[in-house]
Amino acid sequence: MGSYLNIFALPITMKIVSVVGTRPNFIKFGALVNELKKHPVQHVLVHTGQHYDKEMSALFFDELGLPTPDINLDIGSGNYCQQLGTMVLKLEQVLRCENPDMVIVVGDVNSTLAGAFVAHTLGIRVAHVEAGLRSFDLTMPEEINRILTDNMSDFLFTTEKSANENLRREGISKNKVFFVGNVMIDTLLKHKEKSERSNILEKLYLREDGYAVVTLHRPSNVDTQEGLRNILSILSKIQDKIKLIFPMHPRTRANLQLFHLDKDLSRLKNVLPTGPLGYLDFLHLMSHASLVLTDSGGVQEETTVLGVPCITLRNNTERPITIEQGTNILVDTDPAKVIGKAFEVIHGKLSAKTKIPALWDGHAAERILHTLLQNGKK
Numbered sequence: 001m002g003s004y005l006n007i008f009a010l011p012i013t014m015k016i017v018s019v020v021g022t023r024p025n026f027i028k029f030g031a032l033v034n035e036l037k038k039h040p041v042q043h044v045l046v047h048t049g050q051h052y053d054k055e056m057s058a059l060f061f062d063e064l065g066l067p068t069p070d071i072n073l074d075i076g077s078g079n080y081c082q083q084l085g086t087m088v089l090k091l092e093q094v095l096r097c098e099n100p101d102m103v104i105v106v107g108d109v110n111s112t113l114a115g116a117f118v119a120h121t122l123g124i125r126v127a128h129v130e131a132g133l134r135s136f137d138l139t140m141p142e143e144i145n146r147i148l149t150d151n152m153s154d155f156l157f158t159t160e161k162s163a164n165e166n167l168r169r170e171g172i173s174k175n176k177v178f179f180v181g182n183v184m185i186d187t188l189l190k191h192k193e194k195s196e197r198s199n200i201l202e203k204l205y206l207r208e209d210g211y212a213v214v215t216l217h218r219p220s221n222v223d224t225q226e227g228l229r230n231i232l233s234i235l236s237k238i239q240d241k242i243k244l245i246f247p248m249h250p251r252t253r254a255n256l257q258l259f260h261l262d263k264d265l266s267r268l269k270n271v272l273p274t275g276p277l278g279y280l281d282f283l284h285l286m287s288h289a290s291l292v293l294t295d296s297g298g299v300q301e302e303t304t305v306l307g308v309p310c311i312t313l314r315n316n317t318e319r320p321i322t323i324e325q326g327t328n329i330l331v332d333t334d335p336a337k338v339i340g341k342a343f344e345v346i347h348g349k350l351s352a353k354t355k356i357p358a359l360w361d362g363h364a365a366e367r368i369l370h371t372l373l374q375n376g377k378k
Contacts, residue, residue, distance in 0.1 A: 013373065015042040017100040017119075019091065021050030021075075021111025023060055024184075024298050027279060028106040028129065030064035031186035031365035039369060044098055048087050048111040049074040059278045064187065080110065080141055087114035095122055102372065105149065106130055106183070108142040108297075108318075113149050120152035127372060129183055131156035132163025133297075133318035139220075142297075146318070155375070157368050159301075160321040160357055180367040181359030184298055185305055189362040191280060198284035204245060204272065212242050212291040212342070214271075217249035221295050221313060221333065225259040228252075230333055231313075232264050234293075237339045239270035241346050242290060246273045247282065291345045293338070300328045307354050309345045313338060325355040 016036070020029050029045075036043045047057070047069035061068065073090045075083060087110060095103065095118055103119035105112040106129040119126045131150050135143050150156055150167060158164050159182040167177050201208065214235065221227050235244055253273075256262040265273065277285065283302075286292060292303050292310045300319050303310035304326025315332045322328035331337050359367075 013040050014102065015044070015098070015100040016102045016104060016372075017044045017046060017095065017098055018104045019046050019048065019111055019115030020069075020106070021048035021087075022107075022109045023057070023276075023279075024296075025106055025109065025111065026057070026060045026064060026066060027187050027298070028183045030066060031183045031190065032104065032106075032129070032368065033066055034190075035365040035369045039373060041373075044071065044100065045069045046071045046091070046094055046115075047073065048091070048114065049076055050083065050087075050109060050111045063279045064191070084110050084114055087111060088118055091115060091118040092122070095119060095124060100124060102127055104129060108133070108146045108149070110141075110145065113145040116149040116152045125154040126152055127155040127157065127368070128153040129157045129368060130159055132158045132167045132177070133160075134163075134166045135316045135318040137316050140218075143318070155371065157364075157371075159360075159364075160319070162320050178367070178371050179359065180371070181361060181364030182301060182357075183364045183368070184301055185360040186362050186364050188283065188302055188305060191283060192287070195280045195283040195287065198281045200277070200281040200284050201288065204274070206243070206245070206288075208288040209290045210243065211289060212238065212244050212293060212346075213285055213289045214244050214246040215249070215292070215294045215296050215299055216313065217252055218295040218314065222249070222252045222255050225261070227333075228255060228259055228261050229264075230335065232261060232268070234313075234333075234335045234338050235265075235271055236268055237335070238293075238342045238346075239268050241343060242270075244268075244271045244293075245285060245289075246271055247277045247285075248273050248275065250276070291342060293342065300326070301360075303327050304354055305356060305360060311338060311341050311345070321357045325357050327354045 071094055075086050091114055102125050103115055104127045105115040116126045128149050137143055156177045157180045164177055164179055216222055221231055287306050289308055292308055295313050297319055300310055300322040304322045310328045312328055312330050313333050317330050323330055329341055331341050
């Protein structure tokens with residue numbers, strides 16, 4: 001108890017504002033927030049409201065032990081430019097008022113870019129967690145967000161060596177780049193045991209290894225009628241071999257209704273759509289699946305550590321380490337290719353041989369805070 005009190009008897013050495021906005025952000029910040037609590041740092045948590053489902057946001061904050069945000073901007077939905085513009089205007093007011101030494105942003109969502117942009121223009125140093133990842137596909141809004149955020153950042157914390165190489169090629173000083181590991185994996189390792197107490201399998205009448213999980217939200221897959229028809233054709237074949245659990249992103253569900261494809265989905269009797277799941281339920285569901293089909297970058301990383309085969313329905317990935325060392329199989333959205341790989345996994349012809357990437361050990365947040373405390377005071 002004495003050492004605990006001594007930590008908080010120390011004078012505040014730095015003021016940090018963290019900007020979050022989406023559920024993947026919450027997962028990554030879970031580890032950072034817990035580490036920040038151990039140091040004499042004044043921390044202000046700002047939630048942009050990019051993911052605005054209050055019930056789901058509250059559930060994630062509760063499960064991950066995140067404090068209630070100090071400031072919630074309640075941005076809500078909108079197209080790319082509308083959402084980004086509103087965030088910039090509101091975050092400028094916040095950062096002018098708070099005047100922090102540092103702003104931390106994570107990942108590649110609109111909230112990431114908005115936080116970095118406003119801080120940079122105000123002369124506040126920026127730390128980007130999960131820097132340097134590249135899909136080399138500028139049709140993805142996330143790729144634009146990554147490139148711009150990295151070029152405005154003063155501390156670039158990377159999860160894999162390919163990210164360091166990307167930043168070197170783009171002319172970013174190596175003195176700004178720190179290979180620290182993966183905070184998303186910090187959170188997974190911390191909560192893995194707790195997730196085993198989830199009863200999601202019982203709720204959905206599932207048995208371990210007797211189902212596959214589907215997560216899809218990328219515009220190329222779900223924002224057009226053609227893309228969604230293609231996805232449904234893939235699911236219709238794979239469901240003949242294994243039950244599919246499909247926690248649906250709100251945009252995916254809305255587009256199915258918009259294009260009048262929701263009835264087509266309902267005809268797939270071995271596909272079970274659900275609403276978005278909490279972190280612990282989804283982690284448990286992934287951990288005990290035979291296969292995951294996804295277009296999510298974070299899921300590629302999580303399945304690598306869990307040792308669960310993952311088929312990525314995209315033409316590229318910004319996380320090549322998950323293919324080189326993990327369980328990820330990059331397949332485009334051609335139905336024949338996806339179905340063929342899925343059947344190989346289901347029939348045991350394609351095993352998940354995985355090596356945990358370097359520094360994905362649960363201590364990335366510690367390395368980040370050590371670096372910031374050593375170098376971050378303005």
